[in-house]
Structure formats: C-alpha cells, structure tokens
Amino acid sequence: MEQRGVAKWLPWVSAPVMLVLLVIVWSLVVSVFGISEFVLPPPSAVAASLGELLVDPATWGHVQVTVTEVLSGFAIALVLGVLGGVVLGRIAWLEVAMRPALVAFQVVPKVALIPIFVIWFGFGLTSKVIMAAILAFFPILLNVLLGVRSVDRGHRDVMRGLGATRWSTFRNLELPSTLPYVFAGMEVAIVFSVIGAIVGEYLGGNEGLGFLVVSSLNALDAPALFAVIVLLAAVGSVLFFAVNLAKRLVIPWHESVSEKEFA
Amino acid sequence: MEQRGVAKWLPWVSAPVMLVLLVIVWSLVVSVFGISEFVLPPPSAVAASLGELLVDPATWGHVQVTVTEVLSGFAIALVLGVLGGVVLGRIAWLEVAMRPALVAFQVVPKVALIPIFVIWFGFGLTSKVIMAAILAFFPILLNVLLGVRSVDRGHRDVMRGLGATRWSTFRNLELPSTLPYVFAGMEVAIVFSVIGAIVGEYLGGNEGLGFLVVSSLNALDAPALFAVIVLLAAVGSVLFFAVNLAKRLVIPWHESVSEKEFA
Amino acid sequence: GAGGGGDRVTFLNVLPLETLSFTPELVASAGGHFAREGLDVQFQTTRGSAQAIQTLIAGSALVSRIGDIETMIAVGERNAPLVNVSTMLQQVTVRMVSAASAPIRTPADFAGKTIGLPSQGGTSETTLDLVLARGGVDPASVQRQVVGLAPGVFDLVVQGRIAAYVASLDTSEQLRIQRPEAVIFNPADVIASGAQLYATSRPQLEDPRSRDLMTRYLRGIRSAVNAVLADPSGDQTLATIRSRFDFPILQDTALAKTSLAAYSANWNAAGPQNLMRTDPARWQATYAELSSAGVMPGGLQPDPWFTNELLGS
Amino acid sequence: MTEHLLRAARSEAELPQGYDEPATPADTLTPELELAGVDKVYSSRRGTTEALRGIDLRVAAGEFVALVGRSGCGKTTLLRILAGLLPPTGGEVRAGGRPVWRGGRRDEETVSRFGLVFQEPNLFPWFTIEDNVALPLKLRGVDRATRRARAHELCDLVGLGGFEKSLPRELSGGMRQRAAIARALSCDPSVLLMDEPFGALDALTRDRMNLELQSIASTTGATVVFVTHSIPEAVFLADRVVLLSPRPGRIHSVVDVDLARPRELEIDVEPAFRETVRALRTALDEEA
C-alpha cells in the first residue's frame, strides 16, 4: 500500500531532485575541470539557449517531425517485431534459418544505405521512419521470442487440451503472457527509435531535432547544441514514460508492475 | 529429438541458402531497377573487393580493433546492466527515481559528447568502448529488471523462508531465473555494441571497421564500401552467435533453448 | 604518425587522411620532414571541423587544418580562442557537381534548384550561400538537402532528385574521370572565401612550448611542400607517399597526378610569396564577403585572427 | 473375495479387438476411449525413463473409470496420452473410434470434446476467475452474457460464489483447483479427464464435489477417467477402478465396482463398498 503511494509521488520529486543534482555536478565539472564552454557550456548558458529555443515556433515544428518519425518507426517495429517474434517463436526451424539474416541486417551501417533509401523512398520522412523502425525492431523481436518460448507449459496444455486454434491460443494465452516481455522490449525500442530517427536526420533531410543538433554543432553553437540535447532528452523521456504508462494500464496483473507484498 | 537434430544442422544449410538468395535478389535489384553501381554495386564487384580486403593484413588489424571495442563495451554493459538491473529490480523506489536519468542518458546524441570523451579519455579505444557500452547497457538493464521482477513468488518464498542472505538469493534464485532474460538482453546488446563501436569509429580515430566505412565512403569506392559492410555483418553475426551459444550452454533448462515436447 | 621518439604533436584531420588533400602532411610524414624537426606527429580523424575546433580549444590536440569560413565564424561570432597560423590552400576546395543534362555553371543557375549538402549548417552550406550572394540569387529560393557522403550521391543528380551537390576537390576530380556527364562548378571563380588554414588555440599559441611545437610543425610542412613543388612531374612525391601509405587514388597514377597538380596550383594561388602565408588583403576580402552575405556580423576587425609570425623567419 | 473382484489386466487385453475395422461412433460396442499396447518412454539428457509399458485399456461411452496407483507410477502420463497432450512412443490411442494421433499430428476435432483437469490448476493469471472458467466457452464463440451466466452457475457449483471477479493469485490453493474443475465442466464435455482434481480439498468440500461430479456424469452421460490417490473416492465414483503398478507403469488389475447409482456418501458403511476398498488396498500393498 505504502509502496504504491511512494511509486506515485516519487518521480515527481526525484526527477526535479536529479535535475538539480545534474545541474550542480555539471556546473562543478565545467568550473573544476576548466572545460571550455565550446565543449561543455555552463548550465546557465544552456538554459538561456533553451529559453530561446522554446519560444521559437520553428522548434515545435522540428519536435513534431521527430516525434512523427519516432512513433511511425516504433509502430512499424512493434507490429513486425510482435508478428515476427510470434511466428519465429513457434516455428523453431524458421528462427534458426532467419537469425543470420536478422543479425546481419542489424549491424549493417545505415549510413551506407542512405542513397538507396533516398532513391527508393525520397527525402521525406520515410527514410528516417525506416531507420527508427530498424533500430527498434530487434529488441522487440528478441523479447517476443523469449516471451513466446517462456509460456508456461501447463498453460499451453490447457489451450491444447481445449483444441484451441492458433489464433485463440495467441489471443488468450501467448499475447497476455508475452505482454510483459513485449513491454520490456518496447521500452528499449522506443528509446532506440528516438536514436534511429535522430541518426536518420543527421544523415539526410533538413527537419527534426537531429537536424537541429547537426546545425548547431556545425555552427559551433555549444549552448544551442546542449539546449537541443535537453529538449531531445525530454522528448525521449516523455515517449518512454508513455510506453511505461501503457504497460501499467495493459498488464496490471504482472509482477513487474504490481507492488510487492512487502519490501 | 528430431527437432534438436534439425536445429543443429539447419543454420549450416540455411545461412548459405539465404546468402545465395540474397545475392540473387541483389543482382536482380541492380539489373532490374537499373541501380547505378555507385549506389549499389553488383555482388560480383563487391565479392572482388571483399577478396582484396580479406588478403590485406591491415584489414584484420581493423577487425581486431573493432572486436576489442565491441567486446570491452559489451562486457562493461553486461556487468553494469546486470548489477543495475538487480539493484533497481529490488529497490523499486530507486528505479522510479533513476528512470528519467537513464532514459535521458540513452537518447542524448553521442556525437555531442565526443569532444568531452576525447578530453577525458583521449583518442584511443576508450571513447569507442564507452559508446559500445552505452548502447548495450540499456537492453540488458531493462531485461534484467524484467527478469528480477518476474521471479516466481513461490520460489522467492522458499528463499525467504530459509532466511537466505541477499547474496545467496541472488546466486541461487535471481541469477538463474533471470538468466534467460539476461541472455535475451545480451543478444540485443551485442548487436548494439557493434553499432555503438562503429558509430564511435565514424566520429573519430583512424582504426576499425567504422573507419574503413568512412574512408571508403570518402574514396567514393562503392564496392569497397559494401565489402566492408559484408565483413561487418559477418563479424556482428559471429559475435551474436557466440552469445547465442553461451546461452545454450549456460541455461540448458530453459524452454527458450530446450526443444519442445512435440512441434 | 612518424616514428622515432620526437615531441608528440596531434594533428586533427577532418576527413580521413587518405586523400591527396593531405599531401603536405603525407609527404612530411613519409618523407621524414617532421622527424627532422624532432616531431612525432599523430594524425587523428575527427567528424567535421566543428569537432576539430572544439578539440583544439579543449587543448586535446595542437593543430588542425580547417576552412577560413568556419574559423572566422568561430572567432568572430562565437569568440572562440582560435588563431590562423598559416594558410595552406589559398582557394576554395569544394566544388558544385551537376549533370550535363541540367548543368550549373554560374551562380544564377542555382536559382530555384535543390542542392545536396554533405551536412547541414557547415562550410559547404556557407560556401553555397556566398556563391548565391555573389550571383544575387535569393538564398530562400534554393532548397538544401542533406545527402551525406556516399559514392552514389551523384546518381541522385543523374536521377534529377537534386540539381547539384557540394563535393570535395578529390571527389570532383574523380567524377570528372569516372562520370563524363558530371559538370563541375568551381566557386573560386566567384568568391574569395574557402581557403584552408592551419589553426591552433590561442592559449597554445601563447604557451612558449606549444608555440615552438607549432612552429616546428609548420616548418616540417613547408619543407614537404617545397619538396612537392620541386617535383612538377609528381613521380617523386607519389613514390614518397606510397612508401608509407596505400589508398585507392594512389593506384591510379594519372588521376593522382591531376589531383596533385590541382592542389599545388591552389597552394600557390595567391602567389609564391604567399605560400603558407595568410594574405591580409584576402583575409579582409573573405571577411567582407561573409559579413555582406549575412553569414556573420559586420564591423569586426579580423586582423588579430591570424598571424604569419611563426613562419616569418 | 479379492479374486472375485480382481480381473487381471490380461483378460482385458484378451477382449475381442476390432481396432482395424472402422466403427461408427453410434456403435455402442465402439469404446469411447481406447489404448492399445501403449508405451511411453521419456528421454532426457540423463537417460530414459520408461513411464508406461503395454497399456491396453478400453473405456465405454458413459463409463466412469478411476485410475489409482503409487505416486510416480504413470497416472498423469496415461491421462495426458489419452488427452492427446503427449504422443505415446508405441501403441495406438483412439477416441470415438478415431486415432488421436495421425502421423505425428493430433486430431484436434476429437480432442476438443474433452474436458481436462490437470494436477495443477493452471489458471491464467491475467483472467479473473469468471473469465478463466468461461475460457472454453469463449473459444467456442459463445457470447459474453451466456458465458458470464454459465461461469456464475459453475462458480456456485464448486463453492466459489462471490469470487468471480477475483484474480487467481487472490485464491487459496484449493479454491484454484475448484476453479480449474469449473473450467473443465463449462463446455459440457462428453469426455472428462481429471488428474487428482480433489487432491487439495478438505474432506467436506471433497465429499460435496464427489456428489456433484457423480450427478454431472450421470446427467450428461459423460465418459470420465479420473485419477485419484484416494481409494474410497475411486470406489465411490467409479464403475471400474484401474490399478497401475509402477516402474514401468503397467495395469496391475482392474476392479469392477458393483454398487447401485446414485450413490450416497453413507455408502461407505456398506459391506460391498468396504470390501472393494479393502481388496484394492491389498492389491496396492502387495504390488508394492
């Protein structure tokens, strides 16, 4: 009971406390190590820059672009990852056959593929969405695979004993029992979608927060750079906590979200 | 029984088959879409380049550098991720307090931190190892967290009933029951370590496969570029399958590695 | 880097070293010019000039070769403690590459087109802005598109997805040979900016020890440059480079010689008396160009941003 | 007396066998469930365990067969083979005259008429008790309202009224097992296969459940195979009691229970009941 209360208010206290701590450490690092403001500007300068950034309506356009890319990529990765995980989780030989391809696909440096992306998908959002989807896909796939494989034998027997169809088994057993794994994968994946979209924006296009990062980097405007980073961290956190919230709503029965009997 | 046999020989058949398929599709794409050899060189040209690359002893130096970075980063991420996951998994309020920081840390574009890395760690391997570790850390952490939270209540009761110390509980219960999750995290993490090390090499330094990617990009040498990519994919796959093999050896009792009773 | 136990110096190359753009460094290293100055030079590749500038300012490296544009912006607009100690390439080295089907040969041709850039907000974009300003073209009418660096980018031009893109001198030389349909526009025809210079941080310049290293570094480069200039055929130069390095363009002797000639001409473009010196007039002209194009504020005094003293003797 | 009651498994095997002739399900001579020469060997990395050897068993439609035997003698294995959850390593399994296994694949249609109760409750933690109980109906596409009504009815039957909205983890061990029983009953299966369903229940609840099960079996005419470790329970419920002997599991003996139905709880004082129980106890003892 008390635990749950704590979980409710703690983030609202801890986040500001951590922020204050961060700012203090940051200021100390800058002054004690004597780090140049071109490398790591003092928090005050970043705050000022952040203020300017936030009042600029163009910024919100960039945020919107990035969020759109991240969410689209994430959604694609989620659908493909869950489907792929369920199919490969069931058909062991297919998984064994596919693994080398999946792994190879992940480690291919995307920077080399940009011209192909551009030729096939143009300069628009698509290539960034694909980047976000590629990075997010793998954690979801592997976690779903683990989840499907970890379905309780006794539970599986129940469904088999009822002569359940594949779809019913998926719907009533595999999906709910895999959901905790899916969500753990999703929490990793949303973060990697953000990274993917940002990297995609570095490599091409002229919109989004990744673009702002590169242009302030090239303009040697360190305070603006760090302000964009702060904004990015905020956007990433909001997206992450949206996934986390979804988890709490969707799988209230799972231990990973329910409070402990006692600490 | 039969299943297990299949799992043994299938990758040795499927990988070459997939490779042949890939080469065929690739050749078709190049010829049918009329894609320029500068965008996507034909497999034959890449194969020739790959041959040259493989006989050049310098290449193996680069491979060694990259593998060293990946493995070091991965090892750091593994230790920190497992420790962090176990600690945060047990101390719920700490996890709630730390999440925003962890997420923010993940989404920060690392390109902005490179100069700081260089100041603190020099131009050597260290900054790439850190990049690899940062990308690999998160999937491991979140999966360990899920694993620790998913420990069976009944099993936990056994340990509590025996008045087990935290360390014994970790050693005898949490570690083995979390291992399947750790391994799923590790499979994601090894791939992201490779990505992290490669990205680190793009951003600075004169060694490693990431550097080879950049230098063939600059030399406008598309066949060499794709040859490096093939090499990278091979290295990534080898590392991935090493983790996969470790999983099969370490957790033979888990469903995700043992064959099904029947298909 | 050079072998032997000389004083250690870190040079930051903003591109991989393996291009003829770095001929002075390559020859100085392979030909023992650094060693003769008692230097052990380490080359470190960084991602772009912004990172190089940051690293210089942080004191993690002694010297880098960057553009005059980013140097002026860094010093003039951001007050970065950076000093130009020697101008190596007197003229812009980037080129705008278009295709013969829709060639771009003058600033006016850029109007209303989409131009590919290797990255956003960097030197290449500023160069484009300067060209447009020279041609009186409204910068807003030109779409910019980051396309990165990849062998296939020229195909985006061929396909008409972009009208032209900004490439390095090496790339344009290579394209001139590999892709006859490539049309290359040299911004040096219309602008003064775009030179490349050796820069170090002001604190390092003021520290006698690192100032001495800097001086010896430049002497080593000058000795290498003189050796290259004394070999108009390029055979000796290529042999020296090959003795230590191996990269694709070295295999293609004809292409390598063309590139070498182009670079040598560039070093001397401000006259032999200005070899490795910053011509104050050009420096002023560059500043005027930048400020009038609105790239940086006007009314500043750019003279203290460079010095020719190190090689003065 | 013991001799009279015990019919050796051998005689069972000697019954006229018509396995190869296709029999219509309407044919009353066709047994509902049939095991012919079933063997089961488990293999693991530590070696093999022979769990069952040469099991011949025929269960007629509507018959109630109890399976008793020592812990580890193969009762669960036998039941899982009957349910088509485990392929035998040898022999034939038929349900309603049709082979349950056809070339390594299970005949899903046959199997879906079964209601199973496992040794563990195996409730789904994400469903409420109500939803767990109504799961078989959901799989058959029964609408929500009907499902709810039937689930409430069954919860009342097994004494879980008021816990319909609870999650499994909020129930005691015995309550969970009762929920699993309710689930098995929910779709009125024509064959009930139950593995120690009342093992976790107190005497009183168990007696009530015994009565309920008897009346369900007789009203629905369901065929029941019931594993238990309580011999009186087996005798109370069954038409025939099959005694397995362990390592490897073989049919030691089959005892017919000639007691009129419906049987009351007080039947345990009748001499015929006591005699049967004693005979089985003796058989179990001597087999050990």
Place this chain on the structure above:
Amino acid sequence: MTEHLLRAARSEAELPQGYDEPATPADTLTPELELAGVDKVYSSRRGTTEALRGIDLRVAAGEFVALVGRSGCGKTTLLRILAGLLPPTGGEVRAGGRPVWRGGRRDEETVSRFGLVFQEPNLFPWFTIEDNVALPLKLRGVDRATRRARAHELCDLVGLGGFEKSLPRELSGGMRQRAAIARALSCDPSVLLMDEPFGALDALTRDRMNLELQSIASTTGATVVFVTHSIPEAVFLADRVVLLSPRPGRIHSVVDVDLARPRELEIDVEPAFRETVRALRTALDEEA
C-alpha cells in the same frame, strides 16, 4: 464426548499471558510459536478479504499441532504468518519469545531455524533434485560432499532414490512434493511448518511419510505445525488439532489428542482415535 474433547478457542485465549515480559528461550513456559490477536486482511483492487480474525495460538517447543479447516478458511495464510512470510495486519507473532516482525522488518535469525513445505513444491527448475534438496545446506555453507550425502539420504527417505540427478520437470506431481519435503528436512530445522505436504500422495506413500514424519519429529524434538485436509492424518500425527472456521478465519476449536507415541498405522482402529476423528468431523460439519 464432543464437549470433553473440544476446548473452546476462548479458553486458549484466557491462558495467562506473558507477552510483555521478556522470557528466556530456555524457559519451558515460553511457547516456541505464539500468535496473539492476529488479524489478516488482504486488499486488492477489487476490495478486501478478511482472511483471519483474532487468532490466538501458542505452540510449545516440541509440540505437534495440526491445522484443519475448509478450503479457503485461512490455513495457508496462518502458516505464512507464522513463517514470517506475510506480515499480519494486526496482532503479534513471536517465535522463541522474540517478535518475528519488528517495525515492518522480519527477524531473519528466528526464521532461519524453520523448515517450510509449501502447498506447491516450488522446486527450482535449474537445480537437480539433489541440489534442490540440499539447498538449505548450501545456504548454511555446508561442503559439497556432505550436502550430497545428506541429499541422497533424504531422497531415499522420501522414496526418490535414483532420481537425485533428475530435473524437477522430469518428476511426477507427487514426486516433486516429496522432494520439497526432503528439502525442508535437510537442515534439521527446529520448527517445521508444513502446508498440506502429503496432499498429492497416494495412500500408501502417505502412510509411510506419516510414520517418517512422526519419527523425525520425536527424534529431533522439532516443533511442527502441519496443515492438512485429512482429519485422520491430523489425529494420527498431532498432539493438538486446531480447527479453523472460514470467512473470516477464526479458531473454532482445539482438540487434544491423547494417544500414546509412537503411534502405529493400526491405531486407526482404536476407539480413542476413532472418537477424536468423529468429534472433529462433527465440529467441521456443524461449523459449515
């Protein structure tokens, strides 16, 4: 007769109470286990369940107490509170005179003298049976060879000889439960808390286990609290039988079993035994 045997729970509560005076463990008047006014209310999102209300119970050192009651009446809850696995919502729990709960924290030292058998086997799937059985010894730092020897001894005791190297999933339900019993016994606990340990066993195995448990309890002098749903089993084993009545769980009555030890299986024909069983049955029936 019933009156004679049944001592109301009230009188138990009226015993002179010395809870506030610190008592030395050597003091034989100090009960080994003590519950005073213990309440337990479970709360979930669907509301609260009152599982126990006002439980007063004292178990002397070396005493064998059996806990019986209907399914869902709170036996497991009571045992878990005794074991310190569940904090009570009200009242005091003491073991060896020391409070088990001190400001929300458990007294680990007290608790580590306990041996627990849960309603589910709860074996660790990654350990062999041998390693599972020897786990408590491992936690106490006993060396490998001694552990192995003890595990083999215990496996033989519970009839699992030959399965030492098997994994839990290769065992039948009853075999797993026996492994769990062996685990609880492995470190010679001075207090044994057992939740329906023999529920999954056949009559014969169960009888053997009953005899073993009796002899273990008397030779080691262990205090035992034993949950069962078999009244004869409770009477056979216990010095006192505590009957819980359900919803909320309260002590309905406590029955002393005045039968000499060691008790043989044939004791079930003795009139005193039968009388006690009947009295408890009646009490259970009327409470319902």
